[in-house]
Amino acid sequence: MAKLAKSPWLLHYDASSCNGCDIEVLDCTTPRFDIERFGIINTGDPFQADILLITGGVNAQCESVVKQIYSQMPDPKVVVAVGICACTGGVFKDCYNIKGGVDTVIPVDVYVPGCAARPQSIIDGVVKALEILQQKRDAFARSQKSDKS
Amino acid sequence: MMRVLSVLLFLVLAPLVGALLDGIDRIISARMQGRQGPPLLQPFYDLAKLFSKQMVAVNSVQMLLNLSYLFFLAVAGAMLFAGADILMCLFILSTADMFLVMAASSDSSPFATLGAGREMIQMMAYEPLTLLMAVGFYLATGSFHVGDIIQMPHSAVLAMPGFLVGFFFITAIKLRKSPFDLSTSHHAHQEMVKGITTEMSGPTLGIMTVAEYYEMILMLGIVALFFLDAHWWSWIIAIVACLVIFFLEILWDNVSARVKWEQMLGSCWGVTLLTGGLNALILMLIR
Numbered sequence A: 001m002a003k004l005a006k007s008p009w010l011l012h013y014d015a016s017s018c019n020g021c022d023i024e025v026l027d028c029t030t031p032r033f034d035i036e037r038f039g040i041i042n043t044g045d046p047f048q049a050d051i052l053l054i055t056g057g058v059n060a061q062c063e064s065v066v067k068q069i070y071s072q073m074p075d076p077k078v079v080v081a082v083g084i085c086a087c088t089g090g091v092f093k094d095c096y097n098i099k100g101g102v103d104t105v106i107p108v109d110v111y112v113p114g115c116a117a118r119p120q121s122i123i124d125g126v127v128k129a130l131e132i133l134q135q136k137r138d139a140f141a142r143s144q145k146s147d148k149s
Numbered sequence B: 001m002m003r004v005l006s007v008l009l010f011l012v013l014a015p016l017v018g019a020l021l022d023g024i025d026r027i028i029s030a031r032m033q034g035r036q037g038p039p040l041l042q043p044f045y046d047l048a049k050l051f052s053k054q055m056v057a058v059n060s061v062q063m064l065l066n067l068s069y070l071f072f073l074a075v076a077g078a079m080l081f082a083g084a085d086i087l088m089c090l091f092i093l094s095t096a097d098m099f100l101v102m103a104a105s106s107d108s109s110p111f112a113t114l115g116a117g118r119e120m121i122q123m124m125a126y127e128p129l130t131l132l133m134a135v136g137f138y139l140a141t142g143s144f145h146v147g148d149i150i151q152m153p154h155s156a157v158l159a160m161p162g163f164l165v166g167f168f169f170i171t172a173i174k175l176r177k178s179p180f181d182l183s184t185s186h187h188a189h190q191e192m193v194k195g196i197t198t199e200m201s202g203p204t205l206g207i208m209t210v211a212e213y214y215e216m217i218l219m220l221g222i223v224a225l226f227f228l229d230a231h232w233w234s235w236i237i238a239i240v241a242c243l244v245i246f247f248l249e250i251l252w253d254n255v256s257a258r259v260k261w262e263q264m265l266g267s268c269w270g271v272t273l274l275t276g277g278l279n280a281l282i283l284m285l286i287r
């Protein structure tokens, strides 16, 4: 694996999750699952993150926040929607304030279903995201090169 | 000739050794927490990634200020390894820190500004001991010159053990270790995002990280200075001492929680006064 895939830093954002998925995301950093094995750090800073993990569907209030966080992350970046709420809106789909899944606001690269998504499948999703991140990185490097020439 | 060589070696090797030590640090920390931890070369992967990311410039001066931080830290370290004046080296070290504070306050993020304020409080906390320590070296060896200090018949630590304890205290601040990682932390999730580095991303953060590796080696270099004397075997003792101190810092990092700034300032000044002050007083009396 090349540079980026070896050092992916996560940003976890709770859009409007019931907190079930959030606990599972935090579980990934515990000794039992230890995502730091893959060099993954859970940073709280969009400026330093490569992967955006979002739990829960997007509602009217957090829509602008999601957009802002996404725009603050430097390229190349990927988005992982964790939990069925983040994928489609889930059980909250028909609520009057819910817009739907995360992909109604920003482009999503990996969908991790489950209610709540298990730590194993979250880690699986993140590792999938690493491949996409690598492809994006290569494309980004190419575009930088063509910018210069 | 020896001096030029040692400065060159420092400039080239310090980031590499620093990153390696950081990798060891992260593995040991993980093991202490019952985790497996990242691979040893993880800091190198991180650096490679940071420099390949998109450059998000929040303003036009931050990069320049960060580069100055790196430059002055490298100069301060080079002075120590050239055997120059330790007082000068410590002054340049604090100048370097000022550039980091300016870099952080140049952007509009309230978290970075708070971090910059805390960084200045940290400087206030460790500055008295660094200055006292330079005086201590003078009292113990009769010279401010690193080149002379390491040519003494006995290690400086015999005359100044108190300073070593005090220096251990402020090294925790300098290496951004808990309980004193107020301005920014290496651990995820702190109360003000990433503090002083909040708005640094990609290459800018990479430069800051390299600068921190220079700083780490510089601090360990000063630890070594306590132990070096004219005998060749003192070098072995010095290296072992550096590793022991580094390990103790990691241990301290993992067993303690972050303190408030009042406690940091109070405890640092207290320790400075007790260890450094008493030690200096005794040295003055017996001379």
Ligand code: SF4
Binding pocket: A016, A017, A018, A019, A020, A021, A055, A056, A082, A083, A084, A085, A086, A090, A091, A114, A115, A116, A117
């Ligand atoms: S998927 Fe289930 S656990 Fe996760 S946020 Fe939605 S309702 Fe909660």
